[in-house]
Amino acid sequence: MKKCLKGLLLLSASINFTALADVIIDSSRERHIPIEMSHPIQAEVCKAESPCPVAFISAGYGVSHSNYQFIASLFKQKNYMVVAIGHELPNDPPLSVSGNLYETRSENWSRGAVTLDFIRNNLKARFKNYDLDNLTLVGHSNGGDISAWLANEGKDYIQDIITLDHRRVPLPRRGDVKVLSIRASDFPADKGVLPTVSEQQKFGSCVVTIPKARHNDMEDEGPEWIKTKINALIAGFLEENSCAQLASSARHTDYL
Structure with missing residues (x-):
C-alpha cells in the first residue's frame, strides 16, 4: 500500500471542482480508508445551528472512489458536503464471482457498511456545520449494495439512498428512508x-430505468448523455419530484 496521506491535500479534480484527499484510519480494524471530500459552493452558510446536508458516495467494484466527480459536482452545487469513500484495499479478498453471490459477497458488503458507519461517526465529531444525522447514501453497483446493506441495518441517520444499478442487496422497505434506484438496461x-x-407506492420509493444505459458507464468515464441523465434524475429526486415525473424524464431520448 502506498504511504498514507497525512493531513489534507488540495487536489484539482476537474474544471471548477476541487476536492480534499484524506485517509481516515480505523485502528480497530487496521484499515486506512481513503476518502475524497468536497465542500459545498456556499460553505459559508453552513452553521452548527443550520448545518448543510451530506452525501456519501460508494464506488462500483474496481472503480476509483474519485471517479464520480459528475455526481459530486451536482451535490456540491446543491450545497452538500460530499464524501467519496474507497472501500477496497489492497489486502482485501477479491469480490466473489461464484456460488450464491448474496452469501459469498456478504462479507464485502458488511465490511463496507461498517466503513460507512465509521466514517460517519468520525466526521460527525469533526464537522459540526454539517448534518450527519440525515445522511444521503449514493452507490454504484457494489457500492450500491454496500449502501443498501447499511440502510437495512436500521440506522436512524440515513435519510436517502440513491443506487446506480446495484443488483444484489434488497433496497430498504422503510417509510423513513427515501429511495431512488437508477437502473441501466443491460x-x-x-x-x-x-x-x-405496490411497495414503491407504500414506501414512497422510486425505480427508474434509463433506456440504452450500460451498467459500466455510470461513472466519470461514461458518455456525457448518461451522466447528464443521471444527474437530472438525482436533482429531480432531491427536489422531491414524483416518481412518475422522474420516469417520464428518463424515457425521453432526445439526449441520445
Whole structure:
C-alpha cells in the first residue's frame, strides 16, 4: 500500500471542482480508508445551528472512489458536503464471482457498511456545520449494495439512498428512508432487490430505468448523455419530484 496521506491535500479534480484527499484510519480494524471530500459552493452558510446536508458516495467494484466527480459536482452545487469513500484495499479478498453471490459477497458488503458507519461517526465529531444525522447514501453497483446493506441495518441517520444499478442487496422497505434506484438496461437486478410497484407506492420509493444505459458507464468515464441523465434524475429526486415525473424524464431520448 502506498504511504498514507497525512493531513489534507488540495487536489484539482476537474474544471471548477476541487476536492480534499484524506485517509481516515480505523485502528480497530487496521484499515486506512481513503476518502475524497468536497465542500459545498456556499460553505459559508453552513452553521452548527443550520448545518448543510451530506452525501456519501460508494464506488462500483474496481472503480476509483474519485471517479464520480459528475455526481459530486451536482451535490456540491446543491450545497452538500460530499464524501467519496474507497472501500477496497489492497489486502482485501477479491469480490466473489461464484456460488450464491448474496452469501459469498456478504462479507464485502458488511465490511463496507461498517466503513460507512465509521466514517460517519468520525466526521460527525469533526464537522459540526454539517448534518450527519440525515445522511444521503449514493452507490454504484457494489457500492450500491454496500449502501443498501447499511440502510437495512436500521440506522436512524440515513435519510436517502440513491443506487446506480446495484443488483444484489434488497433496497430498504422503510417509510423513513427515501429511495431512488437508477437502473441501466443491460443487466437485471436479482429477485427481490427492487421494490415492487405496490411497495414503491407504500414506501414512497422510486425505480427508474434509463433506456440504452450500460451498467459500466455510470461513472466519470461514461458518455456525457448518461451522466447528464443521471444527474437530472438525482436533482429531480432531491427536489422531491414524483416518481412518475422522474420516469417520464428518463424515457425521453432526445439526449441520445
